[in-house]
Amino acid sequence: MSSSRPRVYLDISIGNRAIGRAIFELYTDVVPKTAENFRALCTGEKGEGKLGKPLHYKGSTFHRVIKSFMIQGGDFTAGNGTGGESIYGEKFEDENFEKKHDRPFLLSMANAGANTNGSQFFVTTVPTPHLDGKHVVFGELIQGKSVVRQVENTTVGEQDRPVEDVVITDCGELDPSVKIESGRADDGTGDVYEDFPDDEESATKDPQASLEVTKKLKEIATTLFKASSKDKALEKYQKALRYANELIPNEEQHEQLYNEFAKLQVSLNLNIALVGMQLGQYSVAIRAADAVLDSHHGKATDQEKAKALYRRGVSKSRSKDDEGALEDLKTAQELVPNDGAIINEIANVKQRIAKRTQSQRAAYAKFFS
Structure with a gap:
């Protein structure tokens, strides 16, 4: 983790059940334009977009979930993967492909081809090297692996859409002074272990x-x-x-x-x-x-x-x-x-x-x- 990089959060629910908070660190030093787009869409500070919808992830859904691949969200205009809008206008260019899709829990831009970045993003749940050079990696999950895994394991129907709505109920930017512990926080029971064993380093040694x-x-x-x-x-x-x-x-x-x-x-x-x-x-x-x-x-x-x-x-x-x-x-x-x-x-x-x-x-x- 870098103390100089901004950190943002997504509070997520499945159906009517809150499942927790996912916290991401954004690579502003590698892809500043892409990272700033995501940060501002988390805070909602840019107001309304050109399509007449708030430029804000709050209330939007993860509309596409593929187990052992990724979870995708960020379409706050259409809600089905056909919409979305960046803070720079509808689309913006691929900034660079310096970061690779070499591990789970990376934050990357979804697109419809070269230079078509908007607001849609995905979080990897496994390494996805076939996406290198096609999608811009701009951040990583630093807390909330179990939250991402719960979304990954939710039941899906046609077109990989979750049967129960997976909603970003709240989102924003954390103050730099907030201390983030790596790994899973104790839930009050003494359980400090990730929900899925593959994500728990202490259990796989x-x-x-x-x-x-x-x-x-x-x-x-x-x-x-x-x-x-x-x-x-x-x-x-x-x-x-x-x-x-x-x-x-x-x-x-x-x-x-x-x-x-x-x-x-x-x-x-x-x-x-x-x-x-x-x-x-x-x-x-x-x-x-x-x-x-x-x-x-x-x-x-x-x-x-x-x-x-x-x-x-x-x-x-x-x-x-x-x-x-x-x-x-x-x-x-x-x-x-x-x-x-x-x-x-x-x-x-x-x-x-x-x-x-x-x-x-x-x-x-x-x-x-």
Whole structure:
């Protein structure tokens, strides 16, 4: 980071949910004209443009998202990638191609060919060297990787347009005196790790470091769960599982660490199944239990399999699939015959099935009488 370069921010929401702030540093020393265009469009200080719209990113959307490539926004006139306007008029020339698209989280100008820069921009999510010499790189993300990743991973429909609107709810320039910490800021839970493991340098140094970070995330989630902050706990358990799934080492090269990761995957999925079940997020619980039962790692004990079957069974029952629930619960009982919770749930499910059958018979009898 350079202290002399301006820093701007975009506050972003998906649907009606605020997902955070992305902060960029602009390369005013390399491409001053291009950088100034973006800075002024963040502040809105230039007023109304020639097309009759405010020269301001606030309220505009990311209209095009391609996973493992880039997220694109800045069309505040048409909102679909056909519009936009620079502070210099509708279009301006390519300033230079000194900076390359050699890594994720670079800020670059979208265009419709040579010398057609307006207000549209994109943020890379992987290296994109095929864009070198065609698009002007003018800045980089210095905080908010998880925000960009959330946009990158949002569901899209036709023409790569997000199904839910991805909106720049606010934007502007930060005062030079504001201190920006590199990396992810602590959200109050002790979690200082990026949402996606590829972006977290401390977790990708070696398999042991990966394991320690994953365990720390699990501890944070468990602390939240014990404090009855279940929504947040579920989010952190899912994040820990993402780390475990992506960072598990090669079994042949790191057998002991591989086994520790595999056990951690089972434990995390069981916790997700439990919290999902308690929160009424039954599809989440069922998927997590499926992962335990279908695990190719084969690390789940009979006790753990019984927990997964019980939690999946309860979730199926609450989702009005009593027959599927009964099958899971009976299988769980075979593994742990004397478990009181399983026995009680089987009785409850059987009672509901019997009551429903009786109601159906009464309805049929009335129909044919």
